[in-house]
Amino acid sequence: MKLHNTLTRQIDEIIPITPGKLGVYTCGPTVYDYAHIGHWFNYVRMDTLVRALRYEGNEVTWVMNITDVGHLVSDSDDGEDKLEKGAKREGKTAWQVAEFYTADFIACMKLLAITKPDHITKATDHITEQIALVELLEAKGYTYVISDGVYYDTSKFEGYASFARLDLEEQQAGARVSFNPEKRNGSDFAVWKFSPDGATRDMEWDSPWGRGFPGWHIECSAMSMKYLGDTLDIHTGGIDHVPIHHTNEIAQSEAATGKRFANYWMHSNHVMVEGEKISKSLGNGVRLQEIIERGITPAAVRLHVLESQYHGQSKFSWDGLVAAQNRLRDLQAMAVLRYQARPITHDTATFALRDVPIELMRAVAEDLNTPAALAFLSGVSTQLQSVLIEDDMVDHFEAMLAGIDALLGLGLGETPDITASQKELLIQRTNARSAKDWAASDHIRDQLTAHDIGVRDTSDGPIWFRLV
Ligand SMILES: [Zn+2]
Incomplete structure (x- = not known):
């Protein structure tokens, strides 16, 4: 370090x-x-x-x-x-x-x-x-x-x-x-x-x-x-x-x-809030509670902090927080892939999961370069969401999440599975699509949206993710 x-x-x-x-x-x-x-x-x-x-x-x-x-x-x-x-x-x-x-x-x-x-x-x-x-x-x-x-x-x-x-x-x-x-x-x-x-x-x-x-x-x-x-x-x-x-x-x-x-x-180093130094007279010393009241999660605040390196001047902004919340949601969409592993279809390892925390640590060890660590992680998320994961990868995948969380504290491993009735909705939607009953399929999608669950269709079937 x-x-x-x-x-x-x-x-x-x-x-x-x-x-x-x-x-x-x-x-x-x-x-x-x-x-x-x-x-x-x-x-x-x-x-x-x-x-x-x-x-x-x-x-x-x-x-x-x-x-x-x-x-x-x-x-x-x-x-x-x-x-x-x-x-x-x-x-x-x-x-x-x-x-x-x-x-x-x-x-x-x-x-x-x-x-x-x-x-x-x-x-x-x-x-x-x-x-x-x-x-x-x-x-x-x-x-x-x-x-x-x-x-x-x-x-x-x-x-x-x-x-x-x-x-x-x-x-x-x-x-x-x-x-x-x-x-x-x-x-x-x-x-x-x-x-x-x-x-x-x-x-x-x-x-x-x-x-x-x-x-x-x-x-x-x-x-x-x-x-x-x-x-x-x-x-x-x-x-x-x-x-x-x-x-x-x-x-x-x-x-x-x-x-x-x-x-x-x-x-x-100092943190600039919307371009200004924090001061009593400006009243811009935003509290965590105010942020939570605006619908931003503490994990997104943490991610926003990690987007800058400690000895440079850092920026806090409400737009930045919203962007961090979206970035976190993307990482959570990666995390829930472990509930959606597919049967093994090919035996070529698609991704060296165990190397992910090691690579993150390599960035963090360089003077706490958390922006580089997060950039790497976003790349991993994009790749995994395109290749998805297979049954024999789940243990490694969970170990990877545990490693990411141990280092960055983003709680990705805590992102919950959906319920049995929500899974049932997904199956009904797939059946409706197979039957080309688009009205029923759209209706079920709306129901899932009301549960804050999004769906994207891939050649391997639907993949769900959390909207909040
Ligand atoms: Zn002291």
């Missing part, structure tokens, strides 16, 4: 620290609002990475965090905590807000066939680990305390700017407006924030420095290293995280352990 590694700015072959085993950490959602299509592009891609690594035979431990405290409105530690803000908006506690949106996120993950991570870690369940990490950084001289919290001194970490190729002087000049005068450097960030004077937060804990809550960045460092060790194989996240969040995770983790934090960094 090769990936575009942000650390080296090149395509690198993934070499596990322990052969056959891989630890993957994904920055999960901040649960103060619904996830939108931009998030789902990220998570479907990370899931596809994990699926592919497992398909290659690796034992993968996948960890995804839930940020349920400490993520401020600005990534660089300015403004309100997003959870407390969400609580005010909804007249609930921050705990209730976190619980509601976490449950919604997990339900949507399931709909999109995103594999359940081995560990879904909530920041609020790991306060002890985060405090311990801040204590370690303090003992090593990387932190200082000012009036609103404990900060990490980025000037003490050599190479702070290198991961994101940051120009720190320019960044400081640009950040002057919000520059906290007590901070030693503009890029310094809070690892522990104090609760505001005289105010009680819904979420706050005691610490050696005072009552308060952890910084967003320390959460990911503490939780990823707890479950995956000091050095992770692969760390993934949205591209927005490169200059601040991931830069800060590296600074904290490497200062604490003296080791490299992650060997490979995979970043999912």
Whole structure:
């Protein structure tokens, strides 16, 4: 498997620290609002990475965090905590807000066939680990305390700017407006924030420095290293995280352990919605629920995501979704051929079915080139629908579908057979056609259409497919 590694700015072959085993950490959602299509592009891609690594035979431990405290409105530690803000908006506690949106996120993950991570870690369940990490950084001289919290001194970490190729002087000049005068450097960030004077937060804990809550960045460092060790194989996240969040995770983790934090960094690029960047003001952060309400299935959303590669800029559009739904329907029409295998009429193998998942994996292994994988799959579908399948191919065909699903998560193997009474209709239609009773044949076709079943006639007899 090769990936575009942000650390080296090149395509690198993934070499596990322990052969056959891989630890993957994904920055999960901040649960103060619904996830939108931009998030789902990220998570479907990370899931596809994990699926592919497992398909290659690796034992993968996948960890995804839930940020349920400490993520401020600005990534660089300015403004309100997003959870407390969400609580005010909804007249609930921050705990209730976190619980509601976490449950919604997990339900949507399931709909999109995103594999359940081995560990879904909530920041609020790991306060002890985060405090311990801040204590370690303090003992090593990387932190200082000012009036609103404990900060990490980025000037003490050599190479702070290198991961994101940051120009720190320019960044400081640009950040002057919000520059906290007590901070030693503009890029310094809070690892522990104090609760505001005289105010009680819904979420706050005691610490050696005072009552308060952890910084967003320390959460990911503490939780990823707890479950995956000091050095992770692969760390993934949205591209927005490169200059601040991931830069800060590296600074904290490497200062604490003296080791490299992650060997490979995979970043999912921005998604353009109908040609625009997703923003609050445009209100174009489409939710999965809205898409489903328009009659598009989650599997079609997944297919739409896989139609672009993760490090290029991707496009989401309603027309694109409809096209993806049609493309999925075509793949499902291929999948149901297994219910319609014909008696063996010739002994020449028509298609190397077992090679199909291998070819797909070959495309996915090239830097998650899912567009190439899908193009190949569409070609397979066209060929199979022209040659159809024979009785002795069914086992291989089902194994092929299982392989495609394991890699791409499109659920093709779950496309159901038609019922006995629907099969009876097909037979009646064939009989009517044999008797040249076209009116009866047309009438039965209409009945099948009402059951969302289409029919095409071939020299081998009728072949049915699902219309929805
Ligand atoms: Zn993170």
